[in-house]
Amino acid sequence: MTKELARNEYIKEASEYLRGTLTEGLEDAITGAIVEDDQQLVKFHGMYLQDDRDLRAERGRKRMEKAFSFMLRVRISGGVVTPEQWLALDHVARTYANGTMRLTTRQTVQLHGVIKSNLRATLKEIDKQLLNTIAACGDVNRNVMSNPNPYQSRAHGVALKLAQAISDHLTPKTAAYREIWLEGEKIAGGEPKEDVEPIYGKTYLPRKFKTVVAVPPSNDVDVYAHDLGFIAIVDAAANVTGWNVTIGGGMGMTHGETDTYPRTADLLGYCKPEDALRVAEAVVTVQRDWGDRTSRKHARLKYTVEDRGIDVFRAEVEARAGIKFEAPKPFAFTSMGDRYGWTQGDDGKAHLTLFVQNGRLRDAGPGAQQMSALRQIARLGIGDIRITPNQNLIIANVPVEKQAQIDEIAKANGLLAPWSGLRRNSMACVALPTCGLALAESERYLPQLMDALDESLSRHGLSADEIVIRMTGCPNGCARPYLAEIGLVGKGPGRYNLYLGAAFDGSRLSKLYAESLDHDGIVTALDPVFAAYARERQAGEHFGDYTVRAGFVAQTSNGRDFHANTRARRSA
Structure with a gap:
């Protein structure tokens, strides 16, 4: 019996290539929202309708509409922007x-709190800098990440070019974005496009699709967490000789539903540099045609690969791309974190990696004027600014004579990396008050938890140890917590599931260690694990590897046995 398609499929089909009634909704001044179907379509244009959940109760009592606004996500392939582009985004954020x-x-910038009447003005300002928000959300290939480290200049340059080429090739061709947001104006730097989607078709993809480009030994893009990945194979002269291709990674799951799970990607094979773009398109079109359009919880590529099998999927990609994969080439990752401080590039220029706690930039008072500090640096007009996949920033290609000035600005405003190894390797999603899916706090709460955990680590002599911790307010996994050595996932208000055992290089998933913990419960649960790690670890052993070896959690595979620890604990 044929299953009913998911509701979103009908919305896309009837949208006239992502137009819907968005134009009419923008002109409706009675409400700050847009109609339900358009709330799905507007994601393809790079934005979400949100409301301030902190104000819901009060506004409800006063019979007022929710405090609606939009979150805009900019499309920045590889995370690289010019100083002029950074200043424009800063201006939009403040205006x-x-x-x-x-x-x-995912290596880009989000702007929160844009009200409906300001959307067009905001997007026009962004467009003036040859940036846009199209396909930063929605059932399409989203912002393509690549290794941002400029000290690997030759390999990085190749990776960045591939990321930008994939992004350009897989960007939707509909003219709806230009018509709706720029009021028919030509998109800066491009010609208007006909309403033809040669890659996506009228209904685009079954779900979101995420692509990354990695350059070993750094796995900062978390290549195993994504639908499609390209791992650079580099020779002794730092030339990229080809790409190992990965498919089928994804982080999202639903609490209590064991048929949903995070999954690490599989190696599909090795391709030559000239074949990479064809491979990317082929993987996308196979998912377009084979992905599950009846259940959005089963619609990601990871489930398609599980259902069809990696060999069948590989054969179809080869047929569509007109290539034959070679066996994957050897490579090794050593970490997935950022390399903080100053580094020297191959061309003699310097690069400074800055720490931005949980990715939030603001002017928070004396010693923490981060927005102003970065504006001051950008106004120097040198080099470029690179967003890392770990929510940090690199001030790249700095002439030697400017290093001291930039270092002083960063130091005076809390942008240099902290001493704590745990805090250096922390990430959090936005969660409350704006994310409608959040079950618990994340960005606003993680710093408080870090203070308590740092105290515990200090008692055990572990303050400087590099340990990866990530938190999300719900199980969708936007901060990739299931690949963190310590993962915390919101279960309800003030309560989190605790996961342990992921690999430091991002190649192995964690497993559930304890459920529904409050603040004190998290600290109490982790303290004896820290103590045991300090006593018993082997030379060079990372925290996640130790928790598996010591039996705190079992080693997990790429996804299917993710819930095994949960079942074992409940049966016991």
Whole structure:
């Protein structure tokens, strides 16, 4: 019996290539919202309708509409922007948004708090800098990440070019974005497109699709967490000789539903540099045609690969791309974190990696004027600014004579990396008050938890140890907590599931260690694990590896046995 398609499929089919009634909704001044179907379509244009959940109760008592606004996500392939582009985004954030900028775990910028009447003005300002928000959300290939480290200049340059080429090739061709947001104006730097989607078709993809480009030994893009990945194979002269291709990674799951799970990607094979773009398109079109359009919880590529099998999927990609994969080439990752401080590039220029706690940039008072500090640096007009997949920033290609000035600005405003190894390797999603899916706090709460955990680590002599911790307010996994050595996932108000055992290089999933813990419960649960790690670890052993070896959790595979610890604990 044929299953009914998911509701979103009908919305896309009837949308006239993502137009819907968005134009009419923008002109409706009675409400700050848009109609339900358009709330799905507007994601393809790079934005979400949200409301301030902190104000819901009060506004409800006063019979007022929710405090609606939009979150805009900019499309920045590889995370690289010019100083001029950074200044423009800063201006938009202060003029039309809530005065802050949010660096995301997918190497771009989010702007929160843009009201409906300011959307067009905001997007026009962004467009003037040859940036846009199209396909930063929605059932399409989203912002493509690549290794941002400029000290690997030759390999990084190749990776960045591939990321930008994939992004350009897989960007939707509909003219709806230009018509709706720029009121028919030509998009800067491009010609109007006909309403033809040669890659996506009228209904686009079954669900979101995420692509990354990695350059070993750094796995900062978390290549195993994504639908499609390209791992650079580099020779002794730092030339990229080809790409190992990965498919089928994804983080989202639903509490209590064991048929949903995070999954690490599989190696599909090795391709030559000239074949990479064809491979990317082929993987996307196979998912377009084979992905589950009846259940959005089963619609990601990871489930398609599980259902069809990696060999069948590989054969179809080869047929569509007109290539034959070679066996994957050897490579090794050593970490997935950022390399903080100053580094020297191959060309003699310097690069400074800055720490931005949970990605939130704001002017928070003396010693923490981060927005102003970065504005001051950008106004120097040198080099470029690179957003890392770990929510941090690199001030790249700095002439030697400017290093001291930039270092002083960063140091005076709390942008240099902290001493704590745990805090250096922390990430959080936005969660409350704006994310409608959040079950618990994340960005606003993690710093408080970090203070308590740092005290515990200090008692055990572990303050400087590099341990990866990530938190999300719900199980969708936007901060990739299931690949963190310590993962915390919101279960309800003030309560979190605790996961342990992921690999430091991002190649192995964690497993559930304890359920529904409050603040004290998290600290109490982790303290004896820290103590045991300090006593018993082997030379060079990372925290996640130790928790598996010591039996705190079992080693997990790429996804299917993710819930095994949960079942074992409940049966016991």
